[in-house]
Amino acid sequence: xxxxxxxxxxxxxPALLGDEGTEKERxxxxxxxxxxxxxxxxxxxxxxxxxLPEGIDANETEEILAAQIIFGRADRKPEQILGVLADxxxxxxxxxxxxxxxxxxxQDYATLAIMVLCGWNTTSQTGExxxxxxxxxxxxxxxxxKIWKTHQYSLTDEVPVSFDKRKTWREWLGxxxxxxxxxxxxxxxxx
Numbered sequence: 001x002x003x004x005x006x007x008x009x010x011x012x013x014p015a016l017l018g019d020e021g022t023e024k025e026r027x028x029x030x031x032x033x034x035x036x037x038x039x040x041x042x043x044x045x046x047x048x049x050x051x052l053p054e055g056i057d058a059n060e061t062e063e064i065l066a067a068q069i070i071f072g073r074a075d076r077k078p079e080q081i082l083g084v085l086a087d088x089x090x091x092x093x094x095x096x097x098x099x100x101x102x103x104x105x106x107q108d109y110a111t112l113a114i115m116v117l118c119g120w121n122t123t124s125q126t127g128e129x130x131x132x133x134x135x136x137x138x139x140x141x142x143x144x145x146k147i148w149k150t151h152q153y154s155l156t157d158e159v160p161v162s163f164d165k166r167k168t169w170r171e172w173l174g175x176x177x178x179x180x181x182x183x184x185x186x187x188x189x190x191x
Contacts, residue, residue, distance in 0.1 A: 025139045026186055027069055028177045035065060045071050066145045067176075073141040078112035078134035081141060085132060086116060093128075095119030095155045101166075103133055105174030110136040113173055115166070117159065120152045127153045129161045133173040144176050 031037075031051065038058060039050045051065035052058060070076075086098040096118055103113040113133040121128050127150035135142040146169045150160040159166070179186035 024180055024182045025137050026179050026181070027067065027142050028179055028187070029067055029144070030172070030175050032065075032172060045073075047071075062149045064145075064147045064149075066143075066147065068143040070141040070143070072139065074136055074139050076136060076141050078110055078136055081134050081143065082112055082114050082132060085143075086114065089116050089118060089130075092121050092123045093118035094122065095153075097155055101131065101170055103170055103174045106177050109138075109178055113170065117155060119154055124149065127151055127160060129159060129166070131166065131169055131173060133176065135176070135178060137178045138180065142176075142178065144173060146173065 034054050035051045036054045037049055038052050039048075041048045047069045049067050051067075052061050053063060070081075082098075089098070090096045096116075098114050098116045101113050101115045103111065105111070111133060113131060116128070116130040116132065118128040118130070120126075129148045129150060131146045133144045135144075148161045153160050
């Protein structure tokens with residue numbers, strides 16, 4: 001089902017998985033206009049959702065949004081999980097760099113965002129630019145990613161995604177939030 005309004009929130013409801021304590025915490029993602037969820041997967045510890053621009057085939061897209069809830073991992077700091085993520089990305093990239101980027105938003109939770117530059121990903125056979133934000137909630141760890149597939153590039157060249165686009169998406173990452181039902185700060189669930 002397409003989500004057409006920028007103000008509409010897609011709400012992950014961990015209560016559906018029945019994990020003790022996690023039903024009190026939800027990830028709120030304001031789905032950008034023109035994007036739709038194409039897939040959601042769950043296992044006992046992780047729920048993942050993937051989004052594409054409406055009407056675009058997953059094999060043809062140059063842009064992807066991904067969100068993950070890692071249940072029961074509030075003991076992990078954002079810099080720990082992003083460090084592991086960057087280390088894994090570096091193994092797949094001919095040219096690689098990762099750097100912290102500023103993200104505004106709710107600072108009630110530990111959070112960090114990085115930009116990962118991969119000149120050529122040997123697995124996906126594309127260049128990649130990725131913005132990733134990690135948020136540690138009271139119960140869970142959350143990862144939100146904006147991924148651009150690009151042509152192959154060198155880190156000495158200009159980044160193949162414009163500064164304005166990266167800034168817009170950093171602002172969007174800052175709009176992603178967590179709410180606590182026991183604090184009565186969650187919006188009413190809508191589908």
